[in-house]
Amino acid sequence: MAAEQLVIVGGDATGMAAASQARRLRKPDELAITAFERSHFASYSACGIPYWVGGEVDGPDALIARTPKEHRARDIDLRMRHEVTELDLERGRVRTRELDNGGRESWTGFDKLVLATGARPRRPGLPGIDAPGVHGVQTLDDGRALLDSLDAAPGRRAVVVGAGYIGVEMAEALIRRDYEVTVLEQSAQPMSTLDPDMGALVHEAMCAMGIETVRGATVTGVLTDGDGRARAVTTEDAEYPADVVVLGLGVRPETTLAAAAGLPLGESGGLLTDLGMRVRGQEHIWAGGDCVEVLDLVSGQLRHIALGTHANKHGQVIGANVGGGYATFPGVVGTAVSKVCDLEIARTGLLERQAHAVGLRFVTVTVEATNRAGYYPGARPMHVKMLAERRTGRLLGVQIVGREGAGKRVDVAAVALTAGMTVEQMTALDLGYAPPFSPVWDPVLVAARKATAAVRDAGA
Amino acid sequence: MAAEQLVIVGGDATGMAAASQARRLRKPDELAITAFERSHFASYSACGIPYWVGGEVDGPDALIARTPKEHRARDIDLRMRHEVTELDLERGRVRTRELDNGGRESWTGFDKLVLATGARPRRPGLPGIDAPGVHGVQTLDDGRALLDSLDAAPGRRAVVVGAGYIGVEMAEALIRRDYEVTVLEQSAQPMSTLDPDMGALVHEAMCAMGIETVRGATVTGVLTDGDGRARAVTTEDAEYPADVVVLGLGVRPETTLAAAAGLPLGESGGLLTDLGMRVRGQEHIWAGGDCVEVLDLVSGQLRHIALGTHANKHGQVIGANVGGGYATFPGVVGTAVSKVCDLEIARTGLLERQAHAVGLRFVTVTVEATNRAGYYPGARPMHVKMLAERRTGRLLGVQIVGREGAGKRVDVAAVALTAGMTVEQMTALDLGYAPPFSPVWDPVLVAARKATAAVRDAGA
Structure with a gap:
């Protein structure tokens, strides 16, 4: 046969x-x-x-x-x-x-x-968007083209359009190449994959890193020079000079x-x-x-x-x-982790707007804790936001913004979401503890405790 | 009233x-x-x-x-x-x-x-065990006494008795104080909170750090000098000079x-x-x-x-x-994390001997993977061992030995254990992925995949 x-x-x-x-x-x-x-x-x-x-x-x-x-x-x-x-x-x-x-x-x-x-990649139909010097970063071919473009760029000003995962990662990459970087984001805050209050923390940190981050910026087009190469990005309000433009508008x-x-x-x-x-x-x-x-x-x-x-x-x-075997992909819980320089950004489950959109009633809490025991060298603040369903207390989502060791903590919440745990059940989770790794109450547990209280206080 | x-x-x-x-x-x-x-x-x-x-x-x-x-x-x-x-x-x-x-x-x-x-602290009833210069490290008073003893020590040789969590952490502490450190461990490998095959990885790493780690060493007593202060630890086979002795034999x-x-x-x-x-x-x-x-x-x-x-x-x-409220402590899954210098050591659930002891039939797999994407700077090898129940495929335990970012990965397994997940369910977990944080298959997922295959191959 x-x-x-x-x-x-x-x-x-x-x-x-x-x-x-x-x-x-x-x-x-x-x-x-x-x-x-x-x-x-x-x-x-x-x-x-x-x-x-x-x-x-x-x-x-x-x-x-x-x-x-x-x-x-x-x-x-x-x-x-x-x-x-x-x-x-x-x-x-x-x-x-x-x-x-x-x-x-x-x-x-x-x-x-x-x-x-x-x-x-999403590429809005704007004037100049296809000019040389405007780059998506979806494939290795794109990466190669961008690197060539950086070599050929007349100056060291970069504009990144979009402050999602790709946008912030590219901002870091360009900072590392000694570019002056401006990030233009249409939303109220960078990282619209987070709730705006958590996005605001990212904005603050990006500014402190020297990345100019413009919020609420609607890009209207790309201006080109005599050779047809991109020289600036225009928004409804302003013009941002650019020797190279990177599009990070999602896919x-x-x-x-x-x-x-x-x-x-x-x-x-x-x-x-x-x-x-x-x-x-x-x-x-x-x-x-x-x-x-x-x-x-x-x-x-x-x-x-x-x-x-x-x-x-x-x-x-x-x-x-x-191949004649058997396997399934049951689905996702919406986990993502990224970083911009030393800032770690993570989420899993639903944002507030996503929970609203599917008819869930919920409480939210945010805690500030440290990645390690407060007294241990390198202890840095991290913020954990947690959403839980009202009445049932079921975990709905977690967002984390912090420094070293913050991001992958989201995995605990990803597994808890998969298992359908309540935030009260999470308070008893037996997570690894030693001073170099965590405070005696892991930040995720601190958030779970506060969320448990919020669920109780909220009633039905 | x-x-x-x-x-x-x-x-x-x-x-x-x-x-x-x-x-x-x-x-x-x-x-x-x-x-x-x-x-x-x-x-x-x-x-x-x-x-x-x-x-x-x-x-x-x-x-x-x-x-x-x-x-x-x-x-x-x-x-x-x-x-x-x-x-x-x-x-x-x-x-x-x-x-x-x-x-x-x-x-x-x-x-x-x-x-x-x-x-x-466990303190075996051996000759000289209560001599000045022999220290437990259970309380801050103990810590203070040890520091005083280090100041008064005539030389810079330390013997740590016991290579469990406290033992290895104290070995690191003494190395940091420029002591020559010998760790005496009665078991076949250090970290008897791990299976011996994983403990062997710790042994290897400790030796590479310049920590002399003697396995299978049965301590018989402490020798003292003219002033009655500890000067050496004896085992059945040898004598280890010591200006200070730390007991890490558990509690x-x-x-x-x-x-x-x-x-x-x-x-x-x-x-x-x-x-x-x-x-x-x-x-x-x-x-x-x-x-x-x-x-x-x-x-x-x-x-x-x-x-x-x-x-x-x-x-x-x-x-x-x-106080008239309501709360419960449902139990533990046996999670612990520690480090010795840059080596991270973690476990959760059951070891092989513990699973045997309660009548469980199981399979074990061990994988070597990296903490980050293999190409990302700072990618380092880590080992993950996983135990799963035969027939049901239920996760029974995970042990991890690796470098930065290895230890806290045990939390994923701790939550999965709490939720009673099978290793096959774990293969679909939506864990955070980006190159600075993880390979595209997180090491825990790699282990879960291998364990799933082992469960299938083992049959009942």
């Missing part, structure tokens, strides 16, 4: 994790695996780009988990610079174009198909092909799947990573969350199921 | 946390609170002593959470240097002796009694008074309580901290675990219940 044909569209985290896992389970004579990747790189850590740009990491090689050659040695036919341009589901084939070979087109048949097409699911093929998309435009990451209503098509919507276990809603850690998990699950 | 009389025996973490919490709930005209403390210090962090001795913390003041004066200002009658010498339960009174006042004795009546008598519950009064003790000698920390069979007596046994939620057994974080929680629970 001929081998079954597995075709994978997209050769980054999800696609290649799926390929590797499927290959572990099924030999080449049972399953032939072909993966198409349109960029110059596969299997890489896009999350590492800010650190490559900042000079902390030797890129791009260090960011590549496994080279195309290594994949091919494992009997995965990875074809680089091949763009898939059409899905023909009826005939079970995909059309590809070779980007480095005169655009040669061909069709490849599949028995099973994995869509791992990722996301594309959208890249599902153009899927939409054209009539596959089911959710409100955010991401593909809809079942728990095994199979596209809804499809027997032989799976999808994962930045191009799908995932179930938020706290709100019960579908959301689009582009994160490498989910993408890798999806790839594993898809590979197991495609 | 006269105020109710609350008497507290022991003025450290449990006793004073109970006092403070009870005072928050009840005014002085409703509840009079008297606490007796035999040492020179109250409300302090004994866990901080190694860092005081090592010169990282200015002691003892920095280690004191709240001074006697501050307690008194909150209407808590804290009497220092008062030793309680007898509990007369029939007549509801305790006998005290004033240690600085000619040993004056008196009786104090109580309506409610809290026993927070702590623990005492036993200090329940002499409770035993004499006929209160119920468990196998370890710790007091037995209910979930509200009330002594079993007693209506008006509570106990907590290092003098009680606690329920191990993983094994279902009672254990004695002396840890400041439990002591503080017990105090809160006792204070709430004594």
Whole structure:
């Protein structure tokens, strides 16, 4: 019997994790695996780009988990610079174009198909937005282009548009390269993935780091110089000179092909799947990573969350199921962690506005504590905000802003959310304690105690 | 109506946390609170002593959470240097002796009694063990005595007996003071709170730090010089010169008074309580901290675990219940974290021998991963060992040995244990990911994946 044909569209985290896992389970004579990747790189850590740009990491090689050659040695036919341009589901084939070979087109048949097409950066349709010197940072190709642009920049002023995770990480990267950095954020505070009161702490810290952070700034366009290169970013109120512009406005699911093929998309435009990451209503098509919507276990809603850690998990699950095994991806609780210089920023669960939006009644508390015992060298303040459902006391979310050791503390809350714990149950958690690691009451426990009291005081 | 009389025996973490919490709930005209403390210090962090001795913390003041004066200002009658010498339960009174006042004795009546008598260091009955220059490190008084002894020491050789948490922390402290340090450990590996394979990693690291670590060493006595001061520690095989000797052999519950009064003790000698920390069979007596046994939620057994974080929680629970509120202490999962120089050591749940002892069948896996993304500066290896129950796949325990950021990762497992998660459920945990904080698969997730496969392979 001929081998079954597995075709994978997209050769980054999800696609290649799926390929590797499927290959572990099924030999080449049972399953032939072909993966198409349109960029110059596969299997890489896009999350590492800010650190490559900042000079902390030797890129791009260090960011590549496994080279195309290594994949091919494992009997995965990875074809680089091949763009898939059409899905023909009826005939079970995909059309590809070779980007480095005169655009040669061909069709490849599949028995099973994995869509791992990722996301594309939001790029508002503003004058000058496509000028040289304006950069997204979604792919290694983007990172390479930005580094070239920095080398060519006439001066050392950078404007970052958007103060979300990518925006603040890029601000740090550019500070490290001795750029004067201005971050323009449309919201009332940077990090709109946090509540505004916690975002304000980030704003304060960024200003103290010498990063000019402009809030409530609506970007209206990019001005260019005589050569057509970006020279300034304009907002409704002002003009910010820029030798380089970085866009950190988040991403959208890249599902153009899927939409054209009539596959089911959710409100955010991401593909809809079942728990095994199979596209809804499809027997032989799976999808994962930045191009799908995932179930938020706290709100019960579908959301689009582009994160490498989910993408890798999806790839594993898809590979197991495609390979004849069994695995599921139950959903997320909305955990994210980042840093800007020495400030650590983390969240899990719901923000206030998210909890409101799904009809939850809740209490919030915020505590200031220290990462280590107060007397231990290096003890630094950290803020923990906690949301709990009224009446039930169920944990709904945690946000943390602090210094060393603050960010990963969010994991405790992520597990508690997954387990459906109440904040009162959390007060008894047996967390690791020793003076170099934590005060005798870990900051998360301090917040849980205060939230427990708030739930009690709030009544129903 | 006269105020109710609350008497507290022991003025450290449990006793004073109970006092403070009870005072928050009840005014002085409703509840009079008297606490007796035999040492020179109250409300302090004994866990901080190694860092005081090592010169990282200015002691003892920095280690004191709240001074006697501050307690008194909150209407808590804290009497220092008062030793309680007898509990007369029939007549509801305790006998005290004033240690600085000619040993004056008196009786104090109580309506409610809290026993927070702590623990005492194990001190084997060996020749020379009580000689000057041999020190326990249980109280601030002990810390002070050790520092005086170090000042008076004729040379700079230290022997630490016992390579548990206190032993390794004191080894680090003495290294910081430029002592040549030898650690003598009776077990096959240091840190017998870990499985031997993980303890071996600690041994290796300690040797690399220049800490001579002798395994399988049975101490037979302490040799003294002409003045009677310790000059060497002898084992069955050798003699180790020592200008100072530190005992880190663990502690036993200090329940002499409770035993004499006929209160119920468990196998370890710790007091037995209910979930509200009330002594079993007693209506008006509570106990907590290092003098009680606690329920191990993983094994279902009672254990004695002396840890400041439990002591503080017990105090809160006792204070709430004594003050007419409601709180419980459900139990522990056996979490502990420590470090020796830059090596972080953590555990939660059961070791192999503990799981065997309670009749559990299990699989074990160990993984080596990095604390951060492999390419990110400061990425260092860490080892994670995981135990899971056969057939059910329930998580039973985790041990971690690694560098920066390794230790507190045990908290994820502590919450998962509390929630009764399986290792397969853990593989989907939404833990914080960004390159400075974690590889895209957090080491705990890597271990969970491997454990999931091991459970599947092991069958029933």
